Amino acid sequence: MNHQTIIDWKLSNINKNVTAELVLTDEMQQYIEFHPELVKELAFIDAFWQQDNQELPSSELDQRFYNMLSQAQNAQQNIDTNQAAKQSKQVHIFTVIKNWLSTSTIKPFAQFATLGLVFLLGFNANDSRDEIGQQGQNLAANLAAKNGIDNLQQEVSSLSAMLALSMLDKSSAAERLSGVAYSQQTDLTDPLLMKTLMSTLEHDRSTAVKLAIINTLNNLPDISEQEHQLLAFTIKENNTLVKIELCRLLFNIGSSVTKNELLKALNESELNPDMAEFLQRINAISHI
Amino acid sequence: MKKLNLTLLGLTLSALMQNAHAIEKTYSLPLSNPGEPVSLEIEVHTGAIYIEGFDGESIEVTATMEEIATNELNKVERIINDVTAELSDGRGNNIEKIGEIISGHTNKHKRKLRSAEGLKSVKNNSMQLEIEEEDNEVEISSEYSTQNVILHIKVPKRTRLDIELYKGGDVEINNISGAIEAEAFKGSIIANGVSGPMVAETHNTDIVVSFDVLNQQNPTSLTSHSGNIDISINKNTSAKINVQSYKGEIFSGLATEFFASEDVQRKNKGGKQKIVIGGMMSAEVNGGGQDITLATYNGNVYVRTK
Incomplete structure (x- = not known):
């Protein structure tokens, strides 16, 4: 069980998802109580959904989102910069000493004196502070920061998914378009978000929204889970622009089985001239 | 012959002109909550819609009804x-x-005529138009009727519009800074001095939009099946303009070039090679900004700067 499990449960609960398990188990309850930051996030989700007539994500919410993103990017940059600077400095000092010692003009006595001085300095430094321990602490801090960034990125993705779900449910096409844009900021692994996108693609009356969703799906590395549904949408779609884009999506990243099924269905159906021309083009390209 | x-x-033509007559009425609706956000939803079956943004705090409607x-x-x-x-x-x-x-x-038409001897003609002055206002949300509707409804409406500039027109003339919008959603099945959509976000759709007619300042919060999308799409933006506007045109041409007055995926291109994703057919053409104007997507099947796309 992790944070995402609880958040998914919360979202299903809010959306009255009939297929999801809506009962809060004792184990889940204990997990929530043990993580105060999760309690805050759940309270935020509740507050977010319970606001009626919420027009658009508020500027405060937007600001929070971008602040989180900015913090994540800054933290990552700082770690990279510090590590690079330390490495550069270490290499520089060792190179100088090595060059100086290897210079043939320095007399052996001077070399011996210098080595002694280095030994003393090293001994004192080691005595006053454990250098290796310090490096270990730095490494642990970096790892913690990295984990923090991962968590932060997860939160950002989760927040974008929540915003996307909320906006996709709006009556205004402009807001639903924003919902699609927010969904592009996530990795689209949230099953509820994907389900909502597919449902919107099937039922939305705005061509712009449908086209935007198809463009989003086009960026996925794999659509095997949605292929069957997409094939059904493509066959029954009446809007030529949307039908062509759905065909393009399936021909681009669909499996060969789906492509063949689609070509067969299109060849058997009565097509308008625009679709027929597109199909002819696809058939020509498929021979390349 | x-x-x-x-x-x-x-x-x-002359017979029909004699039969035609128009009724014009004007309504003024003061807003319930002046200074607050305003929304106007219009659904007209047959007619034309002209909307003008102004500095007032009311909705001024002039409706002209013409017989079919x-x-x-x-x-x-x-x-x-x-x-x-x-x-x-x-x-x-x-x-x-x-x-x-x-x-x-x-x-x-002649077959429908029966004797009217001894009867006098009564003109139908009833307007098949509904106007409602509640908490700054205004709804104007004239569903299927035998009347041609021409609406001239003045609204506060910040008003958010949602317009649907099935038959008749055009939808024309001027000086509106609120979000716009418009759908016209037979007529064109023409907008001047708007900020967006705008989602507009026509079937066989043009969409012509001149943006004042582009809203950077939400995307704009204009779609037409067979009509042309013509937009004008200010020279200093930041935007990412995406164009999907299948059979039409693209004409650009932008200093920035459009870039596109080739008609057929091979892409590597996750070690799997695939063929990508077609794609969008995009131009990032002044470093890029909010998306303006223009999609048409048969029409041309014109992008101008002003």
Whole structure:
């Protein structure tokens, strides 16, 4: 069980998802109580959904989102910069000493004196502070920061998914378009978000929204889970622009089985001239 | 034969003009909550919609209702235009057929007429139009009717618009800074001095939009199946303009170049090679900004700067 499990449960609960398990188990309850930051996030989700007539994500919410993103990017940059600077400095000092010692003009006595001085300095430094321990602490801090960034990125993705779900449910096409844009900021692994996108693609009356969703799906590395549904949408779609884009999506990243099924269905159906021309083009390209 | 048909057309036109009459009424709706956000939803079956943003805190509606005869008049006008085009084209192959159609149309109307002796004509002054306002949310609707509804509406500039027009003329919008959603099935959508976000859709007609300042919070998308899309943006506007045009051409006045995926390109994703067919053309204007997506199947796309 992790944070995402609880958040998914919360979202299903809010959306009255009939297929999801809506009962809060004792184990889940204990997990929530043990993580105060999760309690805050759940309270935020509740507050977010319970606001009626919420027009658009508020500027405060937007600001929070971008602040989180900015913090994540800054933290990552700082770690990279510090590590690079330390490495550069270490290499520089060792190179100088090595060059100086290897210079043939320095007399052996001077070399011996210098080595002694280095030994003393090293001994004192080691005595006053454990250098290796310090490096270990730095490494642990970096790892913690990295984990923090991962968590932060997860939160950002989760927040974008929540915003996307909320906006996709709006009556205004402009807001639903924003919902699609927010969904592009996530990795689209949230099953509820994907389900909502597919449902919107099937039922939305705005061509712009449908086209935007198809463009989003086009960026996925794999659509095997949605292929069957997409094939059904493509066959029954009446809007030529949307039908062509759905065909393009399936021909681009669909499996060969789906492509063949689609070509067969299109060849058997009565097509308008625009679709027929597109199909002819696809058939020509498929021979390349 | 050509002369006979043209005479017939002229007679039909004059008869329909005599039958046509219009009613005009004006309404003023003060807003319930001045200074607060305003939304206006309009659904008109047949007619035209003209909207103007102004600095007031009310909704001013001037509605002109014309009998359906005026629509018939428009049809005849269109037929005359077609006939004229045929004549000037020198072909004239379909004139006889058009004449037959118009004769049939006139006879059909004649058959409906019965004796009105001793009766006086009563003009239908009732308006099939509903206007409602509640908490700054205004709804104006004229669903299927025998009337052609022409609306001239003044609204506060910040008003958010949602417009649907099925038949008749155009939708024209001027000086609106709120979000706009518009759908016209037979007429064009023309907008000047708007900020977006705007989602507009037509079927066979043009969408012409001149943006004042582009809203950077939400994307704008204009879609037409067979119409042209023509937009103008300010030279200093930041935007990412995406164009999907299948059979039409793209004309750009931007200093920035459009870039595109090739018609057929091979892409590597997750070690799997795949063929990508077609794609969008995009231009990042002034470093890029909010998305403006323009999609048309048969029409051209024009992108201008001002």
